[in-house]
Amino acid sequence: MDKRTELIEIATKLFSERGFENTPLSIVCETANVSKGLIAHHFKSKNGLLREIFQRTTDLIVEMNTIDSVSLSARERLLQLLESFFSQLQSDKLFFQFNLNMMVQPSTREVLADLIEERSSFILKATRNIFDEIDPENSLVKSHLFIAELDGIALSYLGVYKEFPLEQTKEQLIMKYSMI
Amino acid sequence: MDKRTELIEIATKLFSERGFENTPLSIVCETANVSKGLIAHHFKSKNGLLREIFQRTTDLIVEMNTIDSVSLSARERLLQLLESFFSQLQSDKLFFQFNLNMMVQPSTREVLADLIEERSSFILKATRNIFDEIDPENSLVKSHLFIAELDGIALSYLGVYKEFPLEQTKEQLIMKYSMI
DNA sequence: TTACAAACTGAACGTACGTGCAGTCAGTAA
DNA sequence: TTACTGACTGCACGTACGTTCAGTTTGTAA
Numbered sequence: 001m002d003k004r005t006e007l008i009e010i011a012t013k014l015f016s017e018r019g020f021e022n023t024p025l026s027i028v029c030e031t032a033n034v035s036k037g038l039i040a041h042h043f044k045s046k047n048g049l050l051r052e053i054f055q056r057t058t059d060l061i062v063e064m065n066t067i068d069s070v071s072l073s074a075r076e077r078l079l080q081l082l083e084s085f086f087s088q089l090q091s092d093k094l095f096f097q098f099n100l101n102m103m104v105q106p107s108t109r110e111v112l113a114d115l116i117e118e119r120s121s122f123i124l125k126a127t128r129n130i131f132d133e134i135d136p137e138n139s140l141v142k143s144h145l146f147i148a149e150l151d152g153i154a155l156s157y158l159g160v161y162k163e164f165p166l167e168q169t170k171e172q173l174i175m176k177y178s179m180i
Numbered sequence: 181m182d183k184r185t186e187l188i189e190i191a192t193k194l195f196s197e198r199g200f201e202n203t204p205l206s207i208v209c210e211t212a213n214v215s216k217g218l219i220a221h222h223f224k225s226k227n228g229l230l231r232e233i234f235q236r237t238t239d240l241i242v243e244m245n246t247i248d249s250v251s252l253s254a255r256e257r258l259l260q261l262l263e264s265f266f267s268q269l270q271s272d273k274l275f276f277q278f279n280l281n282m283m284v285q286p287s288t289r290e291v292l293a294d295l296i297e298e299r300s301s302f303i304l305k306a307t308r309n310i311f312d313e314i315d316p317e318n319s320l321v322k323s324h325l326f327i328a329e330l331d332g333i334a335l336s337y338l339g340v341y342k343e344f345p346l347e348q349t350k351e352q353l354i355m356k357y358s359m360i
Numbered sequence: 361t362t363a364c365a366a367a368c369t370g371a372a373c374g375t376a377c378g379t380g381c382a383g384t385c386a387g388t389a390a
Numbered sequence: 391t392t393a394c395t396g397a398c399t400g401c402a403c404g405t406a407c408g409t410t411c412a413g414t415t416t417g418t419a420a
Contacts, residue, residue: 018286019285021285101285103339104280106198107199145329149332151336152328153332159284161304164324168318172318
């Protein structure tokens with residue numbers, strides 16, 4: 001594999017597991033069997049590497065939210081969104097760990113400010129598209145609440161509550177949003 | 181004021197604003213006008229300082245959740261909990277910033293593992309007490325969902341969405357949980 | 361084969377940071 | 391006054407880490 005993309009994959013994993021600040025480049029290099037110089041060459045700096053990784057995860061999110069927006073009712077799209085959220089949450093904890101990390105930590109938030117802004121406004125717009133069809137009057141609040149709900153679930157499931165009942169929560173939510 | 185508690189207050193603020201890893205002791209000392217040695221003397225280490233701060237915020241949470249649990253119906257307690265959550269969220273952003281930070285960042289999570297466990301199990305138990313009275317069958321799932329909802333709102337309001345409609349969200353939630 | 365660019369190495373530099381420690385100073389009990 | 395304790399200082403040590411850069415290798419087009 002391309003050393004460049006290999007570096008990105010390895011750094012993504014390490015940054016997710018250990019946090020950005022707590023992952024020295026030396027460990028990234030060790031794991032990838034490259035020299036520090038190569039990272040400078042490809043990404044200019046540690047921050048540069050981070051920004052590229054974050055951008056890639058944004059691309060992934062955008063992709064997930066745009067493939068299927070055709071010819072489905074709002075409720076169907078909502079349920080599909082829930083499905084993909086929960087399956088992603090189960091299959092790729094690190095993905096959420098990474099994103100939560102970046103959003104919450106002040107130092108990374110600064111580095112990524114513009115990219116975070118871009119991503120979150122996209123997510124809000126996509127969600128609002130759905131709720132506009134369901135309850136145009138309150139679509140803004142309901143979108144925010146929906147997003148917050150999912151983020152909160154990820155937060156609880158990821159680290160705080162080891163015994164978080166993911167399956168039952170999913171059922172609850174699907175029930176709730178089926179009757180909307 | 182006591183230098184010790186002054187140090188705790190200053191460090192709390194700085195850790196909240198800048199994150200733990202990104203706040204060298206030198207800055208804490210500069211702000212408090214003390215030497216590094218004093219921190220070692222009182223708290224043994226930077227981690228020691230962090231643990232004491234975290235413990236104090238836990239005490240605060242416990243206090244908030246226990247004063248009023250007498251002679252009110254479950255629904256009333258739930259609404260009261262919502263009230264105090266939202267008023268706290270508006271008046272003390274840093275409090276939530278700090279706690280989210282500690283929960284999400286892998287390195288601090290490790291340092292605080294036992295304290296986090298202790299705190300979160302307390303919160304779950306307190307919340308479950310309420311939902312046991314409302315819907316014993318699903319009290320576990322509903323408690324988790326409730327907690328996640330609030331955490332998610334804090335997360336959105338705090339940093340990701342500058343224009344988060346806090347007032348309307350509060351109204352929505354109060355409405356929803358009044359009809360429970 | 362030559363020439364040039366991109367990939368990549370390795371070592372060195374500078375510095376930022378947590379910890380340890382010897383020592384000063386203030387308060388207090390005998 | 392003496393002796394003891396805890397608050398507190400200031401410096402220095404060690405080291406971990408990001409960046410830089412001169413130089414080497416690899417790939418590729420002419």
